[in-house]
Amino acid sequence: QVQLVQSGPQVKKPGASVKVSCKTSGYIFSDFYLHWVRQAPGQGLEWMGVISPTGGTTTYTQKFQGRVTVTRDTSTSTVDMELSSLRSEDTAVYFCAREIFGSGSFDYWGQGTQVTVSS
Amino acid sequence: DIQMTQSPSSLSASVGDRVTITCRASQSVDDYLSWYRQKPGKAPELLIYSISSLQSGVPSRFSGSGSGTDFTLTISSLQPEDFATYYCHQGYNTPQTFGQGTKVEVK
Numbered sequence: 039q040v041q042l043v044q045s046g047p048q049v050k051k052p053g054a055s056v057k058v059s060c061k062t063s064g065y066i067f068s069d070f071y072l073h074w075v076r077q078a079p080g081q082g083l084e085w086m087g088v089i090s091p092t093g094g095t096t097t098y099t100q101k102f103q104g105r106v107t108v109t110r111d112t113s114t115s116t117v118d119m120e121l122s123s124l125r126s127e128d129t130a131v132y133f134c135a136r137e138i139f140g141s142g143s144f145d146y147w148g149q150g151t152q153v154t155v156s157s
Numbered sequence: 158d159i160q161m162t163q164s165p166s167s168l169s170a171s172v173g174d175r176v177t178i179t180c181r182a183s184q185s186v187d188d189y190l191s192w193y194r195q196k197p198g199k200a201p202e203l204l205i206y207s208i209s210s211l212q213s214g215v216p217s218r219f220s221g222s223g224s225g226t227d228f229t230l231t232i233s234s235l236q237p238e239d240f241a242t243y244y245c246h247q248g249y250n251t252p253q254t255f256g257q258g259t260k261v262e263v264k
Binding site for chain 1: 189191193195199200201202203206207212244246247248249251252253254255256257258
């Protein structure tokens with residue numbers, strides 16, 4: 039069965055970087071785009087970016103441009119999201135999500151990773 | 158950026174009620190419109206994609222409709238597990254955007 043399993047919670051200091059991993063299984067990795075979405079405490083969902091699993095092409099929302107990097111490892115079917123220059127406003131749950139091919143919809147999600155930024 | 162505006166922001170309902178949530182996009186999103194249900198502490202679950210297509214395994218009490226910029230999610234008979242927050246989402250262009258959410262609470 040399709041699974042997206044994310045790495046565990048992390049606590050970081052302001053100015054540091056965090057890397058969250060999303061290990062996929064149960065489907066052909068190269069067939070689906072992977073997205074990152076975050077949710078601040080008590081807030082709604084915020085799209086961060088997407089990666090093509092074949093060529094590794096990425097697109098990020100302007101808000102995170104220059105601070106976020108999404109990479110993929112086809113040998114392990116894993117996608118990583120690294121966010122740098124962390125500030126308290128980056129405290130959130132980060133989700134990876136698989137896109138149904140060509141639909142712009144996300145059919146499978148990771149369980150979420152809590153990232154806390156605190157001095 | 159395409160703004161997605163949901164209404165209402167919250168509503169109170171009882172088991173068995175018919176519930177309707179609307180979503181308006183600031184410009185056309187073609188058919189790249191989906192709906193998600195999110196329970197506290199959990200990842201969102203896809204209910205409807207491409208405006209009206211029911212995701213596999215999702216109960217038929219959920220339905221979606223609309224076109225262009227105006228969309229609706231309907232729950233025909235609310236069940237206990239449906240007390241949650243619902244989001245619309247456009248995947249038409251980047252940045253992809255979500256509505257602010259509609260919280261369905263127990264009346």
